Amino acid sequence: MPVFEQGYRRYVGERSTGSRIPLIAWENIRPRMKWWGWVLLFLLSFWPYVIYAVLIFMTTLGTSMFGNRAMPPLPPPTVAFASGDGVNPGAVLGLLQGNMLGLVWELLHHASFASVIFPAVVAAGLLASDRRTGGLQIYFSRPVTKLDYMLGKILAAASFVALTTAAPCFLLWIESVAFGSASTFTWKTWIAPLVILGASSFYALWSVALVMSLSAVMRRPAFVTIVAAFVNLALEGLGAILSEAYRDKAWHVLQPSYAIGTLTAPLCGLQIPDWISAPAAFGIAFVLPVTLLALVWWRLRAVEVST
Amino acid sequence: MTAPVIEVRDLSRSYGEVVALNEITFEISGGVVGLLGPNGAGKSTLLKILTGELRPSLGTVSVLGMTPFANPDLFHRIGICPEQDAIFEDLTGREFVSFLLRLRGVDPESSGRLAEEWLDRFGLADAMNRRIRGYSKGMRQRAKLAFALAHDPELLFLDEPLTGLDPLWRHNVQKALKEAAARGATVIFSSHVLYEIEAATRQVLMIHRGRLAAQGDAREIRALIDKYPHRVHLTAERPRELGVRVLSWDCVESAAVREGGVDVTTPRPDVFYARLTAEASEGDLGVSGCVSPDDSIKALFETLVR
Numbered sequence: 001m002p003v004f005e006q007g008y009r010r011y012v013g014e015r016s017t018g019s020r021i022p023l024i025a026w027e028n029i030r031p032r033m034k035w036w037g038w039v040l041l042f043l044l045s046f047w048p049y050v051i052y053a054v055l056i057f058m059t060t061l062g063t064s065m066f067g068n069r070a071m072p073p074l075p076p077p078t079v080a081f082a083s084g085d086g087v088n089p090g091a092v093l094g095l096l097q098g099n100m101l102g103l104v105w106e107l108l109h110h111a112s113f114a115s116v117i118f119p120a121v122v123a124a125g126l127l128a129s130d131r132r133t134g135g136l137q138i139y140f141s142r143p144v145t146k147l148d149y150m151l152g153k154i155l156a157a158a159s160f161v162a163l164t165t166a167a168p169c170f171l172l173w174i175e176s177v178a179f180g181s182a183s184t185f186t187w188k189t190w191i192a193p194l195v196i197l198g199a200s201s202f203y204a205l206w207s208v209a210l211v212m213s214l215s216a217v218m219r220r221p222a223f224v225t226i227v228a229a230f231v232n233l234a235l236e237g238l239g240a241i242l243s244e245a246y247r248d249k250a251w252h253v254l255q256p257s258y259a260i261g262t263l264t265a266p267l268c269g270l271q272i273p274d275w276i277s278a279p280a281a282f283g284i285a286f287v288l289p290v291t292l293l294a295l296v297w298w299r300l301r302a303v304e305v306s307t
Numbered sequence: 308m309t310a311p312v313i314e315v316r317d318l319s320r321s322y323g324e325v326v327a328l329n330e331i332t333f334e335i336s337g338g339v340v341g342l343l344g345p346n347g348a349g350k351s352t353l354l355k356i357l358t359g360e361l362r363p364s365l366g367t368v369s370v371l372g373m374t375p376f377a378n379p380d381l382f383h384r385i386g387i388c389p390e391q392d393a394i395f396e397d398l399t400g401r402e403f404v405s406f407l408l409r410l411r412g413v414d415p416e417s418s419g420r421l422a423e424e425w426l427d428r429f430g431l432a433d434a435m436n437r438r439i440r441g442y443s444k445g446m447r448q449r450a451k452l453a454f455a456l457a458h459d460p461e462l463l464f465l466d467e468p469l470t471g472l473d474p475l476w477r478h479n480v481q482k483a484l485k486e487a488a489a490r491g492a493t494v495i496f497s498s499h500v501l502y503e504i505e506a507a508t509r510q511v512l513m514i515h516r517g518r519l520a521a522q523g524d525a526r527e528i529r530a531l532i533d534k535y536p537h538r539v540h541l542t543a544e545r546p547r548e549l550g551v552r553v554l555s556w557d558c559v560e561s562a563a564v565r566e567g568g569v570d571v572t573t574p575r576p577d578v579f580y581a582r583l584t585a586e587a588s589e590g591d592l593g594v595s596g597c598v599s600p601d602d603s604i605k606a607l608f609e610t611l612v613r
Contacts (some may be wrong), residue, residue: 016412027406031397134391141358141387142410143379 024152027128029159038122042163045114048087048107049168054091056175076102078263079273081109081258085302095177100189103176104169105261105268108199111164112257113232115203119160120228125221126153127212127296132219146300157211158204166200168169199264202285206256209289209296216296232256249275259285263305310372311336312462312493313357318366320352327352329517330366335495339488341504341525342497344514350497351390351466353514357495358387358464371462383411386460388468392447396440403439404454411458425453428483430476444471445596452480456487463487465496469503474580474587474597481507481521500599501528502537502576536560537576541583542568542596549593556582568596 032038074090076098077083083091087110093104108115130136139149173192210231214224239255242248252258253276262281265272272278309333320328328349355361356368358377359382368374373381395403401422408418426435429449439447448471455463465484469477484494484507498504504511505525513521513528521528543549550569554562555575558578563570573579586592 016414017410020410023406023409027398027402031395031402034397133396134389135394137355137360137387137389137391138394138407139410140377141360141385141389142407143382143384143412144410145379146377156437 020148021152021155024139024149024238025159028153032122032160034247035122037053038118041118041121042226045111045164046168047114048110049172050207051087051089051176052092052103052107052168052172053223056088056172056179078102080105080261080268080270081123081252081273081276099269100173100176100192101195101268102270103149103172104192104196104199105264105270107172108165108264109257109261111168112203112260113236114164115161116207116210116232118164119157119207120225120232122160123157123211124215124224124228126157127215128218128221130223131216146297147222150250150297150300154208154212157208161204161207162200165203166196168194169200195267199267201271202260206260206285209292212296216299236246249273250277252305253277253280253284256285311369312371313495314367314369315357315543316367318353318356318362318363318368320349320356320364327517328356331368331514331517331519333512333519333522335493335510335512337488337493338510339494339496339508340510340512341501341508342512342514343493343499343501343504343528344520345499346496348499348514349517350499350514352517354464354466354495354497358385384460385462385464386455388451388455388463388465390466390470392444392451394439394447394451397438398443399436400426400446400450400453401435403450404457404545407454408458413458420458422453423559424528425457426450429453430479445473445476446474449476449480452483456483459490459492462491463492463494463496465494467495467498469498469500470598471596474584474592477503477597478506478584478588484508501525502580502599505577506580532563536574537579538599539571539573539576539579540565540568540598541571541594542598543593544595545593552592558582578586 074088074094076094077091078099083106091101092106095106130139140146170193173189173196177189210228211224214227214231215221218224218227236255236257239252239258242251243256253262258276259281262272262276262278263285313333315331315333318328318331319326326445331353337485338452342350342353352361356363357370357375359370362376368523370381371384375381395406398406401419404422404426405418406416408421409415413421418579423435426432429452431446431453434446436444439450442450448468452468453466463484468480468484472480481503486494488494488508494507496504496507501511509525511521511523511525511528512519537588541549541553546564546567546569550562550564552568553559553571554579556579558573558575559571560574561572571579583592583594
């Protein structure tokens with residue numbers, strides 16, 4: 001039985017005036033991690049890493065254990081998209097031995113679909129749920145600015161993207177450093193963490209902008225997930241179909257994975273192939289998502305908590 | 308002369324062509340103030356303007372000397388219990404209150420302690436580590452009251468705080484509001500039931516169809532409202548037994564079993580609520596909810612407006 005006559009202890013401690021962004025991000029990540037479905041999704045998102053990890057094992061420890069039965073490496077490509085859309089074990093082995101940054105690019109390219117689907121499922125409700133249930137009223141009647149709120153939500157969504165992009169790349173890098181031969185220890189090996197962060201940011205920008213912009217206009221998280229997956233699939237399909245139909249690979253730029261891959265290629269020490277338009281890729285992979293996030297901000301700034 | 312805590316001048320607010328508030332002017336200097344009006348009168352809109360969630364369409368509003376809309380400086384000093392209860396359902400009660408305290412700048416350790424203390428005060432000690440998704444309406448209401456009060460605000464806004472609470476908890480919450488006022492806080496709470504307000508304060512602002520219909524002493528308003536029979540719907544596990552029992556009370560005019568509960572009509576609501584609370588606290592009444600339709604208050608408003 002509650003006792004209302006009990007002594008009331010007034011809070012006399014410090015009140016922080018610091019940024020609320022990390023707190024908002026963390027409290028939006030934590031409850032979603034209690035949902036076990038995300039673990040399954042996460043594991044499904046990790047399949048490129050698993051293949052790469054096995055290949056690394058085969059080329060390092062595996063060679064000594066299994067002799068020459070291990071797959072021979074191909075010369076590492078110097079141009080992005082050279083090894084096609086599928087996982088080419090020989091190319092991966094070649095990159096591992098000769099171009100760690102190229103390997104990062106390759107892994108990110110293969111993880112691009114998961115980098116949209118995973119946050120689309122897990123983070124769909126970041127804005128939508130708050131709008132549907134009155135959470136906005138709770139946030140905005142506290143000393144939280146709309147910028148704090150939006151950046152906190154972006155940080156939460158970006159963290160989910162990072163689980164499918166930066167996290168496996170870092171694991172791969174650690175694995176390659178731990179098991180690699182001395183000849184692989186070059187400046188490219190040590191700059192890899194920065195490159196991973198930079199390249200992953202482009203994937204995060206696209207996925208976060210897509211999910212957040214849909215979450216800002218829809219009230220049901222399930223719709224956000226479905227539409228985000230559909231938009232991404234539709235763009236991927238459209239680019240592939242048009243490039244086949246017109247026998248012109250330039251249409252691949254419509255595919256988010258190609259547009260983002262074009263922007264991240266120079267970061268990873270790869271050349272941009274001459275058949276893809278870098279300005280068009282910049283428009284799709286950078287200008288479009290930044291515009292979408294600006295629209296989310298505009299919508300949020302104008303919001304009055306509706307009755 | 309001290310400045311009023313809340314000062315509202317010629318306030319109007321419209322949603323498209325619908326006028327929710329129409330040229331309202333009033334001042335509040337402190338204490339507990341009840342905002343009385345039937346559903347759709349404009350109470351929630353007024354509270355949302357006072358708490359800085361909505362902009363006024365016309366007029367000026369000053370709360371603690373500040374313009375409230377999107378003003379974080381003001382939000383440090385106020386506490387809010389919103390009407391809706393489908394909030395942060397994936398958090399536990401403790402995480403919920405603690406998180407909102409941390410948003411206010413309270414350090415993590417103190418926010419955890421305060422959350423536990425206030426959830427305990429509102430009878431949620433055993434449920435504080437369960438997700439809010441599994442809370443009943445009354446439990447959600449008490450969790451919201453805990454987060455509204457936990458940071459010791461100077462000014463409290465509570466939108467229909469007694470909705471969904473059983474008679475005993477209504478009494479406890481009314482007591483908590485008086486306690487907050489005794490500590491120096493100003494408490495503004497809305498209701499469509501005069502007797503809920505009267506149990507906590509005599510200061511009443513009456514709103515009807517977006518206009519300020521009256522401002523003053525609750526007893527004067529009750530003298531008018533007592534001309535109209537007051538209806539109460541009690542939810543109970545065994546409505547027939549409850550119906551027979553309340554019908555034996557002198558203050559009850561009629562009782563009819565309906566929709567998993569009992570519809571009671573009483574000409575003496577104050578006596579009825581006092582007896583209901585007293586018998587509920589003894590624990591054998593079996594009442595799990597108490598709702599009062601606003602038809603009597605509507606009738607009064609129509610009279611006042613005429």
